[in-house]
Amino acid sequence: MDSKATNAISKGEMCMSDEKRRRLAEKLDQELDEFIGGLEKRSSTDEWPEDRWQEEMEKHPFFMTKTPEAGEPLSPLMEGLQQLKYSETDNTPQELAATYKEDGNYNFKIKKYRLAIMSYTEGLKQRCGDSVLESELYNNRAAAHFFLKNYRSCLFDCRAALKIRSCYPKAQVRAAQCCMFLQRYDECIALCDKMLLGSPTDKVSLELRARAVAGKKMEERNIRKQNVSERKEKEKEQALLRAIKERGIHIEGTELSMAALEPSSPVVAQGHVHLDGKGSLVWPVMFLYPEYEVSDLVQEFCEDDTFSQHLTAMFESTPDWDKDSSYIPSELNIYYECRGRHTLHQVTASGTLGEVLARETYVVYGGTPCFLVTVRGSKVEQNLLARYS
């Protein structure tokens, strides 16, 4: 019983009740939690968040399945590679130019011609001094332009390539083809001849040359045809002006020209004065009726025709505006005014147009001779005459 007592005594000193033990364990747990919680949080930026690992794969240059669009933000790894590739401090101009050429070729293969052109242009900007490389850049850029149908730009680039390397078959053929599209036939023929000197039986050059020759023939003939018709037109005009001058007819303005004969009224637009087959002048003539403020246009009044002829035809049936049916040819008087002298002159109906136009007092305005028509003895006529006396 002593052991029990000793046990009890040692127990007593260090013994805890279960309760105490439990409370101690809890306290230790809590302290541990606080300790861990007190440690600094480190964010795991270098690790891929688990739920978005596919996204991150897509951004990685080694695993991406499609090229990044222009303007898209690049992942840091991409940016790093890019800088390595394009940095001017790490690469010589020649390396850069070669890189840009590769870029261009890649874009060309996937038919992104504009991007290809941009790449080649960057390559050329390097001025790397390697003439073979530069001529290739020009040639490839020319090819890209060709597919975009920019034939002029293509031709410029071909020429640039040929300037560096005069015997560059690809550039020569492409240049010749551009010339055909641009209808620069002489240049095309010259290029083909150059190519044929090297390979005289080359079918492509022979065919291109034949097409250029044919195109040139057609073009030249069309120009000649145009010249002939222009010349004829001019001759007609000269003959007309000469006829008018010979007859002593006065036209408005100081100079006798085609412009002065242009009809001013849109109604007359079709009826320009002209020479007929027999060498007589045919005029558009306007008749004005002051009584009713209407007018009649005779499209073709030959200078040898009399006024009676036309009046008879014009008044064959009574016009709508002739309310009193008073406009009968035999009862009509014809006048014209001389603006310069402010006078009114009468015209005999049995006379010809030509005789009147030749008069000193007659001037043709707006390419259209004009006449006033009144009923003989009418009030309107009296008023008219009064205005001019």
Place this chain on the structure above:
Amino acid sequence: MDSLEEIQNFLDVDARFDLKTAALQYVLGLTGTEAGRFLLLQRPCLLSSLISLAQDKSESIAKDACLAIVNISADEAGARALLSNHDSKGDGQDTDLYYSNVVVVMIKIIMDPDSSVADPGCMILSNLTRSSGSTERMIELIKKCGFTLDHIVSVFTNQQYNKKGATLHYLGSVFSNLSQSATFRSYLLDHERCVIQRLLPYTEYLPSHVRRGGIVGTLRNCCFDIENHDWLLSPEVDILPHLLLPLAGPEEFTDDEMDKLPLELQYLPEDKMREPDPDIRKMLLEALIQLCAKRSSRELIRDKNIYLILRELHKWETDRRVLLACENVIDILIRTEDEIGEDNIRDIDVPRDLHEKFQKMDEDFIKD
């Protein structure tokens, strides 16, 4: 020692410049007369010297030498002598610094863009090629120089080939002479290449009647081979307009008539001039007559309204020989095929007495 023998010594490329010049001047003077040339031909060594001097570095020496050779080669005898002239070393191989064969020398001169004597060179070659016996050999020699006929043709068609201003017009005459040879013609008329097509435009080359005449002569000779007629008249070559343009004037035709004409002959401007040289006009008509041999060709030519051009030419023409040639072509064109009867009029055998009669009629017509 007679004077020529003395002169001979100074005609060496290594002789003193002033002595060379004086000696050459003397020789050049001799070439101006028939007697003088005869004297020179007695001395083949002299000819060799001249050929060497044509390659002299001094432009004035080379020029005088070439001019002398031009004069000598103008005669048949002189041409023969020059052609048979070999270097006295005799093995025929040109191992010398200066080539001895006159043809080889001239070709090298012509093909040298910096040569100042390229034009006399062409004239010499033209003289040498005149006799038909030498053409085959000539073509061989050209190849021997390392040049192809393509090279020669492209030099001819390149306006700016020679940097010293030589025009190379006489190459046209060379071609005309060489076209007497079937080999040369087959090269010119190669269907797989573009040779004759490059020469066609020169029938209208205004600046030089030599070039024009040379090309027209070449074309005329090419028209003698009947098997090529279809090809020549086809769009691949289209020789017809180039033969007719020099014969066409500024005359106007109606739109209907115009439409049938070949494109190049349509709407010609009012200042269009005809070929001024009657010999060239005659050659053009001779070429046309040859092309009328076959029925199919005749029909083609008729369809293209070529008669109109010839009709107008006939009104304008004053030279009797050309008029006769013109009438000969017109006669064939205005007749119908039934009247002609034969497909190939060259196959007809004309009896001898009729042949003589026709010849007399022609001569009388010309003399009129």
